Amino acid sequence: MSTLTQDADLSQTPLYRSIFDHFQRLHGPALDRISDAAEPTACPSRPLLAFTGSHGANNARSPQWACDGRRLALLSDGADAGVYQVYLSDTTDAAAPSNLALVTSLPGTAEALAWSPDGSSLVVRMAELDADQAGALGSDVAGGRAGRSSSWSPSVHARGVIRGCRSAWVVDLATQQARRVSRTDTNVWELAWLGNEQLLAMVSATPDEDAWYDAWLAALDLRSGTWRELYTGSAQLGRPVAAPSGQAAAAIEAVASDRGGIAGQVLLFDFANGAAVVPRALDLNGVDVTYLCWTQEARLSFIGLRNGHTVAGHYCLQSGMVEEHWNSPLTCGPLLPEAAVTRDGAFAVVTEGWEQPPTLCEVHHGRTRTITDFAHDGTDWLRARVGSIERAVWSGSDGLEIDGLLCKPRDQPGQHALVLNVHGGPIWAFRNLWQMRSPIVALLVARGYAVLNANPRGSIGRGPDFINRVLGDIGGGDAQDLLAGVDSMITRRVADSSRVGIMGVSYGGYMAAWLPTLSRRFVAAVPIAAVTNWTSNHATSNIGRFDELFFRASPYDPLDPYAARSPVMHASSQHAPTLHIAGALDRCVHPSQAVEHHRALLDAGAESVLVVYPQEGHGVRQFPTYLDFCSRVVGWFERNMPPTVHA
Incomplete structure (x- = not known):
């Protein structure tokens, strides 16, 4: 059994070297080839x-074809x-892009683009x-x-001081001239064309x-420069798209935890009569939609989640019928499901699963055709070691059905040391992804x-009622769902009750700090980028609006519930040994949250270690930092709850 040292440098330890070898075997064979894909x-x-492929330095993304395909x-x-x-x-004479040229230099950094x-x-x-x-x-x-500012430059915050704006620019390709079309008092979060002379935008x-x-949601008339408010929802809005003619548009509305993480119902806006528009919610067979694409005037294409499956289909505006083309336990998209639609209505997706590396496929009328896969010797090596995956189902304390994805070693019978992994959000979901898109899990x-x-109440893919159960009850019913999941694993003899740990990032990190205050069954905890004091986090986070909502x-x-549901207020000497991990650059959850809980546990007499990475933000994402992170997490669990019990 390896042990975790508290040294700043673990690179010479046997544990670090074994983890370095793990990632070298996985990624080494792919250093000279494309190993992943997104944005088809x-x-x-x-x-x-x-598509955007992963190969060395990732310095190009967001490919978009012109309407003529040239x-x-x-x-x-x-x-x-x-x-x-x-x-x-220019792709006139070759399938591969050629003569790549800068269109024009715009101020700032470009985040998205779209053709008229x-x-x-x-x-x-x-x-x-x-x-x-x-x-x-x-x-x-x-x-x-x-x-980032110069090392000596102060950060200044005051009412009326506005920095970090997002703006809309239109580039005329005939003249190569660019002009800013959004106002200085309007921030643009998302953009789409609404015909050739208007823009559809999410603004604040x-x-x-x-x-x-x-x-x-607003519309901008490019001729007059005037904005028109179209819709203010009761929840969050995202993914605006419009029919080629500009006579109709659609967007996703849902309660969402994070920008970029929206999954919910689709609203249809009909502009044919030119009057004020009242959107209509579409019935898409219970799918929590994550991506929209409008490729034909009367056809709106979508992909999303439903009961643990990824579902893609078309909605016909004339008949109101839904035609599903893909319904699979596999999934696609690194953050949420995404797809492209081909000329004949097929879906191009980068499918993946726990044991399936990313594979570019075409799915059409229920049939799947592989175009190319990104497997290599490294993925083959890992597949032989990552074990099996299965959907686990249990009942919450109120009888609500809860599920999750159980990954366990292959050909190792008996009770295992169990790590409960909690996703962020809370409105998010674990999907059947390659390595769970979290190499520490594999x-x-x-x-x-x-x-x-685990996917407790509040997770996407189960409809709005399931999501709404977490509103006003942070760390309540969802926490009980997670504890019930652990009980289920113990009852099924999957888990050894004396060797149960917990980890999570963001809201999952909060749960990794919170659940050990509710139950003594955990013997190790690893909260990552975790809120531990909701009141102070509100004052230090760039998304304080989140906790209010x-x-x-x-x-x-x-008399608010903030203190009652804050782990720092419930520190105890009986709290599970805790490894706090934070990023110094995190704007969502300031690293002081980890400092607060670390100090509270030490004051209470519990065991705690605090690790802050100077160049990481919300979560750990960069190599070689990730090697150190994995070494510390694995070492923490192996020290407190070894994977095997020696007689």
Whole structure:
């Protein structure tokens, strides 16, 4: 059994070297080839697909075909690391992009682009370099290192001081001229064309990450420069798209925890009569939609989650009928399901599963055709070690059905040391992803642990009623769902009751700090980027609006539930030994949250270790930091709850 040292440098320890070897065997064979893919996009005129591939430095993304299929626009930071600009490629004579050229230089970093329906213009969403990055992407700044101030420059905050704006720019490709079309008092979160002379946008009055939760849908007339508010929802809005003619539009509405993490119902806006529009919610067979695509005037395509499956289909505006093309326990998309739609209505998806590395496929009328897979010797090596996956189902304390994905070692009967893994959000979900898109999970299973990736109430894929059960009850019913999941694993003799640990990131990190205050069954805890004091977090987070919406209370009310559900207020000498992990650059959950809980546990007489990574934000994402992170997490569990029990 390895032990965790508390040294700053673990690189010479046997545990670190074994974990280094694990990742070298996994990733080494892929260093000279494309090993992953995302953002598929289909050529509208030819049987061609473009996608963003992982190969060395990731300095290009967001490929978009023009309507004639002869040009491909994309974003690249090849000229200045972290600062993306728009490039254009001619694909007339070759399937591969050629003659890649900068379109024009725009201020800030480009985050998204879209072609006008007639192919004459591009609209680009630009972010100032110091704009907040979404928590799901690391909670740094949009420009990365390029967006950070000089080492001596102060950070100034005051009412009326506005920084980090996002704006809309239209580029006329005939003249190569660009003009800003959004107002300085309007922040643009998402963009789409509404015909050739209007834009559809998610906007707010200020650019702070808090403002996203109350953003509204608006239309911008490019001729007059006037904005028209279309819809202010009762929840969050995202993924606006429009029919090619601009006569109809759609967007997703749902309660969402994080920008970029929206999954819910689709609202349809009909502009044919030109009057004020009241949106209509579409019945898409109970799918929590995560991605929309409008490729034909009367056909709206979608992909999303339903009861643990990924579902893709088309909605016919004329008949109101839904045609499902894919319903699979596999999934796609690194954050949430995404797809492209081909000329004949097939879906191009990068499918993956716990034991299936990413594979570019075409799915059509229930049939799947592999285009190319990204497996290699490293993925084959890991597949032989990651064990099995199964859907686990149990009942919450109120009888509500709860599920999760149980990953456990293959061919190892008997009761396992169990790690309860809790997802962030809370409105998110674990899906059947390659390595669960969390290499630490695969690493733990390869070393003999069972990992229960639980989806308690509040998780997506079960409809709005399931999500709404967490509102006003942070750390309540969802916490009991998680404890019931552990009990279920013990009852089924999957887990050894004396060797149960917990880990999680973001809201999952909160649960990793909170659940050991409710139950003594945990013998090790690893909260990562965790809220531990809801009141102080409200004051230090860039998304303080989040806790107000989810608690449905004020942090300044002396009788509020903030303190009652804060782990720091319940520190005890009986608390599970806890390894706190935080990123110094985290804007969503300030690293002081980990410091507070670490101090509270030490004051109470419990065991606690605090690790703060200086160049990480919300979660640990970069190598070689990730090697150190894995060494500490594995060491913590192996010390407190070894994967095997010696006689």
